[in-house]
Amino acid sequence: MTLIATEALTKRYPNGVNALSDFTVQVEPGIIGLVGANGAGKSTLIKILLGLVEPTAGKVRVLDLEPGRDAEQIRSRVGYMPEHDCLPPDVAAAEFVTHMGRISGLPRTTARERASEALRHVGLYEERYRQIGGYSTGMKQRVKLAQALVADPDLLLLDEPTNGLDPAGRDAMLDLIQRIGTEFGISLVVCSHLLGEVERICDSLVAIDSGRLLRADAVSSMTTARDVLAVEVSEGRDQLVDRLNGLGLSVRLEGELLLVPLESADTYDVILGAVADLDLPLHRLDQRRHRIAELFQSAPQEAAHV
Amino acid sequence: MSSGVIHDIGYQRYSGPRLGRAYATRALYSHGLRTAFGLGRSAKAKIFPWLVVGIVALIAIIATAVRALGGGFLGYFGFVDVAAFLAVLFCAVVGPELVSRDLRSGVLPLYFSRPLTRSDYALAKWAALVSAVWLVFAGPQLIMFLGGAFSGGTFGDFMDELGQFGQGLAYAAIVALLFASIGVLVGSLSGRRAVAAAIIAAFFLLSQAVAGILLGLGYGVDEAALRRASLLFSPQTLVQGVQAWVFDRQLDQFGPEFTVGSFGPLYAATWLVFTAVSVLLLLLRYKKVAR
Numbered sequence: 001m002t003l004i005a006t007e008a009l010t011k012r013y014p015n016g017v018n019a020l021s022d023f024t025v026q027v028e029p030g031i032i033g034l035v036g037a038n039g040a041g042k043s044t045l046i047k048i049l050l051g052l053v054e055p056t057a058g059k060v061r062v063l064d065l066e067p068g069r070d071a072e073q074i075r076s077r078v079g080y081m082p083e084h085d086c087l088p089p090d091v092a093a094a095e096f097v098t099h100m101g102r103i104s105g106l107p108r109t110t111a112r113e114r115a116s117e118a119l120r121h122v123g124l125y126e127e128r129y130r131q132i133g134g135y136s137t138g139m140k141q142r143v144k145l146a147q148a149l150v151a152d153p154d155l156l157l158l159d160e161p162t163n164g165l166d167p168a169g170r171d172a173m174l175d176l177i178q179r180i181g182t183e184f185g186i187s188l189v190v191c192s193h194l195l196g197e198v199e200r201i202c203d204s205l206v207a208i209d210s211g212r213l214l215r216a217d218a219v220s221s222m223t224t225a226r227d228v229l230a231v232e233v234s235e236g237r238d239q240l241v242d243r244l245n246g247l248g249l250s251v252r253l254e255g256e257l258l259l260v261p262l263e264s265a266d267t268y269d270v271i272l273g274a275v276a277d278l279d280l281p282l283h284r285l286d287q288r289r290h291r292i293a294e295l296f297q298s299a300p301q302e303a304a305h306v
Numbered sequence: 307m308s309s310g311v312i313h314d315i316g317y318q319r320y321s322g323p324r325l326g327r328a329y330a331t332r333a334l335y336s337h338g339l340r341t342a343f344g345l346g347r348s349a350k351a352k353i354f355p356w357l358v359v360g361i362v363a364l365i366a367i368i369a370t371a372v373r374a375l376g377g378g379f380l381g382y383f384g385f386v387d388v389a390a391f392l393a394v395l396f397c398a399v400v401g402p403e404l405v406s407r408d409l410r411s412g413v414l415p416l417y418f419s420r421p422l423t424r425s426d427y428a429l430a431k432w433a434a435l436v437s438a439v440w441l442v443f444a445g446p447q448l449i450m451f452l453g454g455a456f457s458g459g460t461f462g463d464f465m466d467e468l469g470q471f472g473q474g475l476a477y478a479a480i481v482a483l484l485f486a487s488i489g490v491l492v493g494s495l496s497g498r499r500a501v502a503a504a505i506i507a508a509f510f511l512l513s514q515a516v517a518g519i520l521l522g523l524g525y526g527v528d529e530a531a532l533r534r535a536s537l538l539f540s541p542q543t544l545v546q547g548v549q550a551w552v553f554d555r556q557l558d559q560f561g562p563e564f565t566v567g568s569f570g571p572l573y574a575a576t577w578l579v580f581t582a583v584s585v586l587l588l589l590l591r592y593k594k595v596a597r
Contacts, residue, residue, distance in 0.1 A: 080419035102333040105324035152320035
């Protein structure tokens, strides 16, 4: 099943802003990172997926349903965690998540049970009978996640879930998201303007810039040959290539440079050992990191299939 | 953060029923009705609604006692007219409580990303306040009915009382529909509860003053048409005009010979249009509101 499919999706707001332009992407179930700068069109895309905003042109399908026509069905199977504050301060978390469970269509007792479960899964249990107004930012983010999770969605849309969190809170939230994706078996779209944050937990990434698709691909295919050691010797280049090939490293030449995949921490020592053995003047040895960000920047703008 | 520990008990998928839009709307409605009386909320939130409930109940108990002791009976209509002032206060406080809080806390996207629609949300909140205001009237009316229904002795007396009671409930609904529509509409325009409450209260009080001035003017210049139309200009007096026409009641409180005369249908039409336009504006408001 395709989780999300868009075709030439375009959204032009009445004030003339193109939030999305000709956006075509297909996404398989899993943890999907939707990355882009603030204002790139991430939130607009999420609102279209929920049927809250009508696209100006193009097609979109979510869980094999059309948001324009089957909005009610989609919304009963999709959980949404908005970016900004969305919690009433003077209600207990357990009460609030239960209420939101009922609004998602859960019978009363089921809503109460699942609210407790959802709060427990996000790491709030003892605190759930306290009023939300007294919670820390991290706890509020967890309540926001719990209300999205309460009705056991098939897809979770998380808009900047780590917003306002300190580094430890960020890590905890990202671990939680990863757990939801892997152990709970729920697909997630995680919006973030921080690529480094989502690339760690996502199966695939969709990069968006000014409403256009930059690139969409599986993280694994982006990170292959990601770390390479660049070696340069003043003389005896071919000798070194032969020696390294003999040691089982697959060396590639780029001009005067030898590029050696960094397979393990030993690779450094192997190269240094080889250079020393051959008594060659080592000019440079450094690590080339192919950041996913660079891959995005160099990628051509084209429709992609994840 | 004390909540950092994630207990490792497996996640359970849910395969039971998902009850959809109509159920969600009903759930929001009953939640709103409970909120109106502070149920499921802090003790502080219960003070005002139950103060109002206490006062109207007291009025009903006194009216029933006076009647039992052989004094005059306030009557079901008279009770609603006396309690209307409290209903105005109730709408001014509870109306914003139901809608302004949601605007302020930014919770609306959580509702709109669920099966119910924006209009469902608005109508559920509206219906909750209408019901709450009606209950504020209907509860005490029931006390009055129970206190008076069995004193007549004959079955005919009982049926007569029941008929009066039924008319009183219907009139309470007429008042509740108009007052609550105004309360929810004005509440939905501001995220600040105090501001919305002040605007609602001011609107009712000022319009009542206008109606009073026009009525006085009608007597002063001895213009019957002005007198008869004067009650149109405030919600509190408008519903009394509707009462006079629909239930064929005498409105002695506006003068011994006061009558709405041929303006009767105009009162009913004004009530209907005022209520309907308020609801339409409410729906329009929620078509636009972003958060």
